[in-house]
Amino acid sequence: xxxVVQSPLSLVVHEGDTVTLNCSYEVTNFRSLLWYKQxxxxxxxxxxxxxxxIEKKSGRLSSILDKKELFSILNITATxxxxxxxxxxxxxxxxxxxxxxxxxxxxxx
Amino acid sequence: xxxxxxxxxxxxxxxxxxxxxxxxxxxxxEYMSWYRQDPGMGLRLIHYSVGAGITxxxxxxxxxxxxxxxxxxxxxxxxxxxxxxxxxxFCASSPPANAHxxxxxxxxxxxxx
Numbered sequence: 763x764x765x766v767v768q769s770p771l772s773l774v775v776h777e778g779d780t781v782t783l784n785c786s787y788e789v790t791n792f793r794s795l796l797w798y799k800q801x802x803x804x805x806x807x808x809x810x811x812x813x814x815x816i817e818k819k820s821g822r823l824s825s826i827l828d829k830k831e832l833f834s835i836l837n838i839t840a841t842x843x844x845x846x847x848x849x850x851x852x853x854x855x856x857x858x859x860x861x862x863x864x865x866x867x868x869x870x871x
Numbered sequence: 872x873x874x875x876x877x878x879x880x881x882x883x884x885x886x887x888x889x890x891x892x893x894x895x896x897x898x899x900x901e902y903m904s905w906y907r908q909d910p911g912m913g914l915r916l917i918h919y920s921v922g923a924g925i926t927x928x929x930x931x932x933x934x935x936x937x938x939x940x941x942x943x944x945x946x947x948x949x950x951x952x953x954x955x956x957x958x959x960x961f962c963a964s965s966p967p968a969n970a971h972x973x974x975x976x977x978x979x980x981x982x983x984x
Contacts, residue, residue, distance in 0.1 A: 771911075796971055803977050803978055804961060805973075807974075810972065852914070857927070858916060858930060859929070860930065861915065863912055
């Protein structure tokens with residue numbers, strides 16, 4: 763059965779720290795891996811990854827995919843309190859979109 | 872553009888009642904989907920549609936029906952509500968050129984007693 767596992771489930775850091783969030787997956791007919799940020803309500807799209815080894819970057823956030831080892835990481839450098847959120851990883855396959863449980867990140871001032 | 876809108880924002884049902892959660896988007900997106908989000912379980916796909924007149928089941932379709940008569944609207948029907956359907960429901964849409972980039976609605980919090 764397809765599954766997406768994120769770790770850690772929760773993380774508390776201080777402003778300025780760098781964090782790495784993990785997402786591993788087992789799906790058939792992999793198409794893409796996506797990262798979302800969910801604050802109070804709806805998730806918002808961050809990145810889509812389809813190829814191994816190519817880093818996607820947006821400001822202090824970056825992500826990379828390893829299709830051989832079936833995982834992705836999301837890095838956030840110089841964290842700010844506004845980065846506090848649940849970060850969701852999702853894997854798209856031929857007929858499904860499977861989400862992980864999310865990592866709840868809390869950034870303290 | 873209003874984006875993806877969902878109504879109602881909150882709903883309380885009694886076991887056995889039926890209701891329809893509304894979802895609409897004004898971005899001319901072909902792909903629309905419904906998810907439920909439960910604590911510790913992330914988002915789970917209920918049903919999705921790749922265009923008007925076409926729907927398909929996701930991971931957890933039982934107890935839910937959908938239809939897609941127009942590009943804009945994608946209602947989710949609960950036929951006979953059960954306490955296990957207590958959840959937050961999100962509708963999402965994405966454009967044909969970038970089907971992976973989903974735009975989510977604000978969610979509907981449903982409680983079934």
